[in-house]
Amino acid sequence: MKVEVKLFAVAKQIANAESVAVELADRATVGQLRDALVAQFPGLAPVMSHIAVAVNAQYSADDVILTADSEVACIPPVSGG
Amino acid sequence: MKVEVKLFAVAKQIANAESVAVELADRATVGQLRDALVAQFPGLAPVMSHIAVAVNAQYSADDVILTADSEVACIPPVSGG
Amino acid sequence: MIELTNDPIDPTSLLQQVASHQAGAVVLFLGTTREFTGSRQTESLDYECYPEMAEKKLNELECEARDRWSIVDCAIVHRLGQLGLGEASVAIAVSSAHRKNAFQAGQWLIDTLKEVVPIWKKENWADGTTDWVHPGLTNEE
Amino acid sequence: MIELTNDPIDPTSLLQQVASHQAGAVVLFLGTTREFTGSRQTESLDYECYPEMAEKKLNELECEARDRWSIVDCAIVHRLGQLGLGEASVAIAVSSAHRKNAFQAGQWLIDTLKEVVPIWKKENWADGTTDWVHPGLTNEE
Secondary structure (H helix, E strand, O other): OEEEEEOOHHHHHHHOOOEEEEEOOOOOEHHHHHHHHHHHOHHHHHHHOOOEEEEOOEEEOOOOEOOOOOOEEEEOOOOOO | OEEEEEEOHHHHHHHOOOEEEEEOOOOOEHHHHHHHHHHHOHHHOOOHHHOEEEEOOEEEOOOOEOOOOOOEEEEOOOOOO | OEEEEOOOOOHHHHHHHHOOOOOOEEEEEEEEOOOEEOOEEEEEEEEEEOHHHHHHHHHHHHHHHHHHOOOOEEEEEEEOEEEEOOOEEEEEEEEEOOHHHHHHHHHHHHHHHHHHOOEEEEEEEOOOOEEEOOOOOOOOO | OEEEEOOOOOHHHHHHHHOOOOOOEEEEEEEEOOOEEOOEEEEEEEEEEOHHHHHHHHHHHHHHHHHHOOOOEEEEEEEOEEEEOOOEEEEEEEEEOOHHHHHHHHHHHHHHHHHHOOEEEEEEEOOOOEEEOOOOOOOOO
């Protein structure tokens, strides 16, 4: 399946894109998405462990299972306020 | 000596005066002033232990010695803010 | 900056007074007139003070806050006279590089103001009676 | 009430939104743009967010604050886009019957906002370089 991933701040800057399409096996997990992102954008490797992944606008652990219509986003450490 | 004492809030209300002149011995203390005030205004008796005395705009203990030109005030528990 | 005033308090002017390019945080506290104290209804409040000593104490509070916390600027205004419901009786604004100092100094300033500054309020109750408020002596707030 | 906006924040409007005859205290927090971070000089800041999630998280924060403290009203506004020095990036106003709740809720709201709400700032330094700020990853604030 193809999952659309929103990118923000330094993640957007590294990938040079506001969102990217990632090809994943059906029922892939957030952890597998991380690996696929790093494979696609090696520049993300050093920061990926600091990036949270949100699925449907909720912080999600690596074992959460994705579907093709999941709204997925990479959330680098936030700095609002 | 005669000392002028400013009164505020409930003390002013009980004595029905914004300030009162109290006759004291020379070198009288704040404690002696308290006794004289209660003698002059018996209504102050039940509240006097809760009232602070300020001498020259400074909270002052009962052993502080007064002079005729001391600026003296009765400070009931404050409720600003 | 400290001020005792008979005029309504303007929070915007206080915020401008403490604004600074060195500040990353501003904390503003407003004390406002509540309608109910338990089941008793307030119609208005009268504030009076011992002016010379109140100014002296407010200045001491500002100095002590500047000693104790790293703050950029600080402004304290207390209103006197008669206040209607919802009006601000006191405003304290503190700016600092980092927010923790502004919060701590602001809270300490209002806590300490309420303990030591010779200002008193009289409740004008809706039933027509009035009471000077003297914590520990008469009505608690 | 929560809001994400590209317009300058008006603190007076926030204070009016939380004003109430039930409130004896209002605490307003403003986060403002500092000129210096250590020795580095800021010229402006850019804020961006993940809008759907930022709104959801801000609403969750407001609900949790209302659950945890007895507050009368609460308003949170975060600015987005480019900000000059001294401008407010965030404003949080909390009203409550007694001041302790307003202080605690206000401080918790800004602390938690800075941890969980997906908003990011980019420093535009005076030397012409720029940096996304990612605590723990890049420049600490």
